[in-house]
Amino acid sequence: MxxxxxxxxxxxxxxxxxxxxxxxxxxxxxxxxxxxxxxxxxxxxxxxxxxxxxxxxxxxxxxxxxxxxxxxxxxxxxxxxxxxxxxxxxxxxxxxxxxxxxxxxxxxxxxxxxxxxxxxxxxxxxxxxxxxxxxxxxxxxxxxxxxxxxxxxxxxxxxxxxxxxxxxDEPWQDPPHVHGFTHSGTGYQRPKVVPYQQDLQRAADILNAGKKVAILVGAGARGAALEVVKMANVLGAGVAKALLGKDVLADDAPFVTGSIGLLGTKPSYDMMMDCDTLLMIGTGFPWTEFLPKEGQARAVQIDIDPAMLGLRYPVEVNLHGDAAETLRALLPLLEHKDDRNWQEEIAKGVKTWWQTLEERALADATPVNPQRVVWEMSPLLPDDAIITSDSGSCANWFARDYKVKQGQRASLSGGLACMGAAVPYAIAAKFAYPDKVVVALVGDGAMQMNNMAELITLQKYWQGWSNPRLIVCVFNNQDLNQVTWEQRVMEGNPRFEATQDIPDVSYAGFAESLGLKGIFVDDPQRLQSAWQEALAADRPVVLEVKTDPDVAPLPPHITLKQAKGFMASMAKGDRSAGKVFADTASQIVNEILPGKKS
Missing domain, CATH: 3.40.50.970 (Thiamin diphosphate (ThDP)-binding fold, Pyr/PP domains)
Incomplete structure (x- = not known):
């Protein structure tokens, strides 16, 4: 033929x-x-x-x-x-x-x-x-x-x-060696891209002059973890992570402040508001209100894509280059800072923040606190696990309560922030690394939108994987929860039941009907054992947790406008007003009342 x-x-x-x-x-x-x-x-x-x-x-x-x-x-x-x-x-x-x-x-x-x-x-x-x-x-x-x-x-x-x-279906024929045809070839090797020495020196001068250096890393810093740690140690800096850079550094380092932005941490916010120097590495983090005020900090940025340079903050020195290679060239030009007060203050804030997260995760809820779902998961994961998250309120708990270890990988839909990515991401990760444990964190909205169907794909292929463990953790709160909170806090409107209510579905039962394993949890005391059971299973698992929709995904800093919007939504007759005030959302009020602490 x-x-x-x-x-x-x-x-x-x-x-x-x-x-x-x-x-x-x-x-x-x-x-x-x-x-x-x-x-x-x-x-x-x-x-x-x-x-x-x-x-x-x-x-x-x-x-x-x-x-x-x-x-x-x-x-x-x-x-x-x-x-x-x-x-x-x-x-x-x-x-x-x-x-x-x-x-x-x-x-x-x-x-x-x-x-x-x-x-x-x-x-x-x-x-x-x-x-x-x-x-x-x-x-x-x-x-x-x-x-x-x-x-x-x-x-x-x-x-x-x-x-x-x-x-x-036409017969193949190589292009002839005549006018009007072109003969191409395969192969590509990524080059070593490093800025000129004089530009590296200009960047080093700014970083050396800084007293309070903040570093922000994104996905473009992946592969440069060692160099970023060395930078932080030399400069006495703290390191915040854009959401796509969550797995660049482990969260056990005292100077790592965690995620930044609406889904970020208080230490990251505080560091950005107080720093005098900013180094951004491989990040296109979009929300500039979480970066230093213009004129507050001198800035250096490193990115392999020149289109991203100087896009989010006025940068004095833009370094077009690969993150790891550029940092290696920059490190010998830096002066070790003996004063560690800035970094020590950051470490204190980080320690306090993890304690705050634990308190929030273990707080009572009806029936299960969604923060606790991820808090209980985090220490049980293997050191090489891969975690995916959907968009929506579950991304808040992924961003904050998941304490990433060195060697683990994690991602979600970043720039697009699209619902429905967690399960297909997890399936792709499992095909690429069939020996690793993979976990997808998914809201019930995304499951109903398109992820339930991909459980059929899991059923079709799982027996071909060397390690069958893939866990889809569904936060079942019968609410399009992230948008509900955006309606309350950003728009000042009460929860709109016509748009926010979604049907109660037995996700664990659906998994069982496919021949997968289903686990249902509506008691917080069962969470740890449920995660252990899922991680020990001999096939993919849907872990369905009945979570409380009225636990607020609080931003790291609450503006007066947001607080007023929240109060307005409650005053307009939000059906959950009383319960919301009684639960963790009361911290919104505490943030703006004199003498109160969150």
């Missing part, structure tokens, strides 16, 4: 190191699926993971890229299958990870005829993709694959390749 263009396509992806594709079939991409099948028969294939929905395939590709550093790949048919990919691809774009999306398309001969499932996909994907092209002839495919993959990997972005049905 003559080699078809789709066969060459699979060979070329294999040559680029692709080992796994997440996707969903359809007639518009059947030629590529046939090539995958033929390649697998000869042992030269690529593993295909069948998901329940194309959006989940894109999230899995993004999750694969986040946890491995490799190119993530997803696939769909044309038309609606292709448009379903968009949300997951925007997640990859906004969190700066390399993903290749492969989609089908109507036949070239039918293009422009308003044919079934014919969409102008190059236009559809133009905003999300660093590179998007529709293949017009077999001879074009080679350089489109090579250029597209290289751009995605080099730019940490998204490439979309659109393959019409008839092109997939």
């Amino acid at each position: 003559a080699k078809m263009t789709s066969d060459f396509f699979i060979e070329r992806l294999k040559a680029w190191g692709v080992t796994r594709i997440y996707g969903y079939p359809g007639d518009g991409i059947n030629g590529v699926l046939g090539a995958l099948q033929r390649a697998n028969k000869t042992g030269d294939g690529i593993e295909f993971i069948q998901v329940r929905h194309e959006e989940m395939a894109a999230f899995m590709a993004a999750g694969h890229a986040k946890f491995t550093g490799e190119l993530g790949v997803c696939l769909s048919t044309g038309g609606p299958g292709a448009t379903h990919l968009l949300t997951g691809l925007y997640d990859a774009k906004m969190d700066h990870v390399p993903v290749l999306a492969i989609t089908g398309q109507a036949e070239v001969t039918a293009r422009g005829a308003s044919y079934q499932q014919e969409l102008n996909l190059d236009r559809v994907f133009a905003d999300v993709a660093n590179f998007v092209q529709e293949v017009a002839s077999p001879a074009q495919l080679r350089h489109l694959v090579d250029r597209g993959v290289r751009i995605a990997v080099a730019q940490n972005g998204v490439t979309v390749l659109v393959l019409p049905k008839d092109i997939q």
